[in-house]
Amino acid sequence: MIERAAPKAIGLDINELTPAYDRGETALLAARLAREFIAAKEKMNSKTKI
Numbered sequence: 001m002i003e004r005a006a007p008k009a010i011g012l013d014i015n016e017l018t019p020a021y022d023r024g025e026t027a028l029l030a031a032r033l034a035r036e037f038i039a040a041k042e043k044m045n046s047k048t049k050i
């Protein structure tokens with residue numbers, strides 16, 4: 001889903017991250033989403049530079 005939305009997106013905002021109330025799952029999910037978004041944007045940028 002992120003790869004499909006990233007080309008049209010300007011940025012990514014992750015809200016309501018509260019690691020104090022879980023055992024780290026929320027922080028890991030937020031980090032994974034951010035990483036996948038950045039990778040999808042870079043993939044899109046590298047295709048347009050050619």
